[in-house]
Amino acid sequence: MINEIIDFGLELQVEVANPDTCDSxxxxxxxxxxxxxxxxTPVYLEQVQNTVFRSHSVPSWVHGFCDENRDMVFQLNxxxxxxxxxxxxxxxxxxxxxxxxxxxxxxxxxxxxxxRVNQSHNPFAQLSVKQFVYEASPHHSIFNAEVIKLGMxxxxxxxxxxxxxxxxxxxxxxxxxxxxxxxGINDSPLTFNYFAEKLQNEHAQxxxxxxxxxxxxxxxxxxxxxxxxxxxxxxxxxxxxxxAHSMGGLVVRDYINRCNVYDNCNxxxxxxxxxxxxxxxxxxxxxxxxxxxxxxxxKDMATNSQFLTELFDQPYPSHLPHYLMxxxxxxxxxxxxxxxGVVTIxxxxxxxxxxxxxRVIGYKADHTGILKNENVAAQLIKNIQQE
Numbered sequence: 001m002i003n004e005i006i007d008f009g010l011e012l013q014v015e016v017a018n019p020d021t022c023d024s025x026x027x028x029x030x031x032x033x034x035x036x037x038x039x040x041t042p043v044y045l046e047q048v049q050n051t052v053f054r055s056h057s058v059p060s061w062v063h064g065f066c067d068e069n070r071d072m073v074f075q076l077n078x079x080x081x082x083x084x085x086x087x088x089x090x091x092x093x094x095x096x097x098x099x100x101x102x103x104x105x106x107x108x109x110x111x112x113x114x115x116r117v118n119q120s121h122n123p124f125a126q127l128s129v130k131q132f133v134y135e136a137s138p139h140h141s142i143f144n145a146e147v148i149k150l151g152m153x154x155x156x157x158x159x160x161x162x163x164x165x166x167x168x169x170x171x172x173x174x175x176x177x178x179x180x181x182x183x184g185i186n187d188s189p190l191t192f193n194y195f196a197e198k199l200q201n202e203h204a205q206x207x208x209x210x211x212x213x214x215x216x217x218x219x220x221x222x223x224x225x226x227x228x229x230x231x232x233x234x235x236x237x238x239x240x241x242x243x244a245h246s247m248g249g250l251v252v253r254d255y256i257n258r259c260n261v262y263d264n265c266n267x268x269x270x271x272x273x274x275x276x277x278x279x280x281x282x283x284x285x286x287x288x289x290x291x292x293x294x295x296x297x298x299k300d301m302a303t304n305s306q307f308l309t310e311l312f313d314q315p316y317p318s319h320l321p322h323y324l325m326x327x328x329x330x331x332x333x334x335x336x337x338x339x340x341g342v343v344t345i346x347x348x349x350x351x352x353x354x355x356x357x358x359r360v361i362g363y364k365a366d367h368t369g370i371l372k373n374e375n376v377a378a379q380l381i382k383n384i385q386q387e
Contacts, residue, residue: 012085013096014062019048021079021101022066030059045226059085064099079103129168129207129231143188143210152186152295155212166227167208169196176205177239177269179384182224184246185213185297191245191371198377199384213247216296217307221254228255232267239269241384245371246343247301249276250311257314265317272323272383274376275367277301277343278350280308316356323383324349324357325376327365342367 014028026045048066065080067073074080079101142163151158158164166180167189179199181192189208196206209227211220231237244252252271259265280303300307316322326348327340338345354360365373 012059012062014064015096015098016048016064017098017100022048022068025067025070027065027067027074029063031061031063061085062097062099064101066101076105077103080106082106129172130165141190143190148186148188148213151212152214155215155296158212159215164211164223165209166231167210169200169206172235173205174235174237176203176237177241178207178237179204180207180209180228180240180242182209182242182244182248182252183213184244184248185301187213187246191368192243194372195243195377195380199380204384209248209251211251214295214297217247217250217300218254219296221251222258224251224255225258229259229262229264237267240267241270241272242268243272243274243380244276245274246276246367247297249273249278250300250308253311256317256320257311260314260317265320268317268320270321270323270383270386272325272380273353274325275327275340275343275348275370276324276353277347278308278353279303279344279347280305281343281347312352312356321358321383321386322356323379324353324360325363325370325379326361327363327367327370327373329364329366340365340367340370 012030016022016026026048028045061082061084063074063080063082065074065078068078069075080103081099081101083097083099085095085097147158147163150161151163181189181196183189183191189210192208200206209224211223213220228240232240242252252273256265256268256271259268281301282303299305302308326345328338328345329341340348349360361379363370363373363376365376370376
């Protein structure tokens with residue numbers, strides 16, 4: 001029996017009616033009201049695009065502006081718009097707010113029971129690299145089981161508690177390349193302890209992407225793109241090698257699609273996926289079709305889902321090597337389909353994923369054991385050192 005409230009949030013689609021007026025990043029602020037106080041949620045998009053956002057409460061207002069000077073702050077002379085969200089519409093589709101950007105001097109007259117929009121300064125939370133925290137007992141780590149569970153069952157609360165982000169094992173060094181690890185479903189950066197120890201050296205810095213795995217893969221991919229893009233600009237990171245386990249490979253492929261569209265993949269040196277279910281997961285398919293509570297991630301992970309179908313529509317960057325690594329177990333008479341204990345070989349070796357891969361390498365290891373495999377660690381080092 002499920003006895004917890006599952007919070008996947010409400011969806012709001014933001015459309016820009018006149019996108020031709022803005023060829024700069026788009027800043028958005030959502031204004032919500034909870035327990036008589038104002039909650040603001042800032043979002044920063046590299047390109048003007050129509051997209052769907054998820055919130056645990058539908059915002060009453062959306063303010064957007066074209067950040068022409070790229071300082072992440074609203075200037076009075078920048079194209080902008082303020083729209084009220086119509087919360088009276090009852091529909092299963094996302095609520096839609098249309099922004100008509102204009103340069104007229106702001107003169108927002110907002111009812112006193114709502115927040116007044118600051119007319120001269122619209123601050124955005126500066127993205128930063130968070131400190132990786134690991135203590136002897138995983139229960140005391142910020143990546144503990146309760147936080148992981150929160151990310152699966154209540155992804156919106158996970159985000160509002162500030163848990164999603166890039167974490168580093170050391171102070172950021174602008175001269176060192178980055179090795180970025182991306183975990184899979186219902187997991188955390190701690191799953192990469194063995195590899196991080198093997199790959200840590202004086203010539204590179206280790207980063208981790210921690211995200212709510214119950215959320216849509218596309219949303220987590222979009223957030224990874226946003227954060228990495230901004231951190232690259234801030235710190236001038238010379239090179240990034242990305243290593244992803246399981247579903248994390250799907251998150252990274254979505255990220256690569258985005259950076260490829262915006263011609264921003266030049267700093268990504270290599271991508272290694274480990275035991276990724278490129279063809280989906282049968283259990284997710286069952287959950288999406290039978291469960292009364294459907295996780296957004298289940299929809300994306302279901303075999304032949306729209307997300308998986310469209311994932312390979314975007315051409316893979318020719319300069320970026322993809323090393324597809326997978327594990328397998330000796331065939332058992334009780335198992336009718338070859339797998340690594342979690343993901344089938346058929347899914348991990350989905351033909352389109354193989355086509356984009358520079359190398360496909362298999363290891364005798366199960367789904368989690370592969371993350372502590374000495375031969376895999378040695379190959380990761382080779383992938384990163386490859387010219």
